[in-house]
Amino acid sequence: MDGNRRYAKRKLLEEGAGHDVGAMALLNMIIYCHELGVKYITAYAFAIDNFRRKPSEVQKIMDLLKECMTVLAKIAKHHPIKVNFAGNLELLNTELRDEARNLMGATAKYSKFVVTICVCYCCTDDIVHSVEESCREKHYYHCYIGDSHDDDKDDERPIIKLVDIEKNMYMAVIPDPDILIRTSDEHRLSNFLQWQTCHSLLASLSTDWPEIGVWHLVKVVLDFQQNYDYFVRKRSLA
Numbered sequence: 001m002d003g004n005r006r007y008a009k010r011k012l013l014e015e016g017a018g019h020d021v022g023a024m025a026l027l028n029m030i031i032y033c034h035e036l037g038v039k040y041i042t043a044y045a046f047a048i049d050n051f052r053r054k055p056s057e058v059q060k061i062m063d064l065l066k067e068c069m070t071v072l073a074k075i076a077k078h079h080p081i082k083v084n085f086a087g088n089l090e091l092l093n094t095e096l097r098d099e100a101r102n103l104m105g106a107t108a109k110y111s112k113f114v115v116t117i118c119v120c121y122c123c124t125d126d127i128v129h130s131v132e133e134s135c136r137e138k139h140y141y142h143c144y145i146g147d148s149h150d151d152d153k154d155d156e157r158p159i160i161k162l163v164d165i166e167k168n169m170y171m172a173v174i175p176d177p178d179i180l181i182r183t184s185d186e187h188r189l190s191n192f193l194q195w196q197t198c199h200s201l202l203a204s205l206s207t208d209w210p211e212i213g214v215w216h217l218v219k220v221v222l223d224f225q226q227n228y229d230y231f232v233r234k235r236s237l238a
């Protein structure tokens with residue numbers, strides 16, 4: 001959701017106001033996705049690296065996260081929406097972590113429309129966490145990573161396979177995305193879902209996140225649909 005601070009600067013607002021409008025844009029985008037029949041929406045709300053920002057800004061984003069949770073909890077009371085929080089939730093304060101877990105628990109029974117908020121997330125951390133978890137599962141800390149012990153048949157170390165790593169990632173709760181949207185003319189992945197986006201359509205919009213609207217979404221979805229055969233073929237051949 002790039003461009004919150006750029007938006008605030010351009011509009012001569014204080015920095016935090018960019019995040020306020022950004023949070024509103026996220027809630028609107030969730031509604032647009034629902035209206036358009038998109039089943040999964042995933043937002044990169046707070047990267048682990050974002051802890052390096054000014055404490056006041058970190059606090060501002062955490063406050064907004066809490067407000068978003070409250071709004072999503074209210075929506076979930078009347079609409080079947082599943083809410084996931086993906087990332088290292090241990091890095092959140094206890095209150096937020098508990099609220100996140102409660103909301104996930106309360107909405108776990110739904111599956112028709114799934115909103116995933118990535119907080120304290122970065123993909124490399126997810127990969128490391130998943131490899132550690134996979135080793136723990138096999139009760140062994142010196143595992144062999146690969147499909148077989150090609151070189152040494154007597155090697156009895158448990159094998160960690162690709163499926164183990166994929167199953168244990170925070171992002172395993174949802175399928176890989178069809179489309180990844182970046183705003184503010186950014187073209188990098190910035191440690192977001194690089195494992196999961198090898199066959200995704202990457203859409204870079206010049207608009208700042210707070211100004212994203214339904215027509216941006218419609219255009220990106222139409223672009224995806226025009227290349228739908230390509231994406232499906234890539235996936236099935238992969």
Ligand SMILES: CC(C)=CCC/C(C)=C/CC/C(C)=C/COP(=O)(O)OP(=O)(O)O
Nearest residue numbers: 001002003004005006022023045064065068
């Ligand atoms: C669910 C939830 C927590 C919503 C909170 C509001 C929200 C939209 C947070 C995103 C924070 C963030 C790091 C945005 C990136 O833009 P930037 O701040 O890097 O701005 P820039 O690209 O202009 O520098």
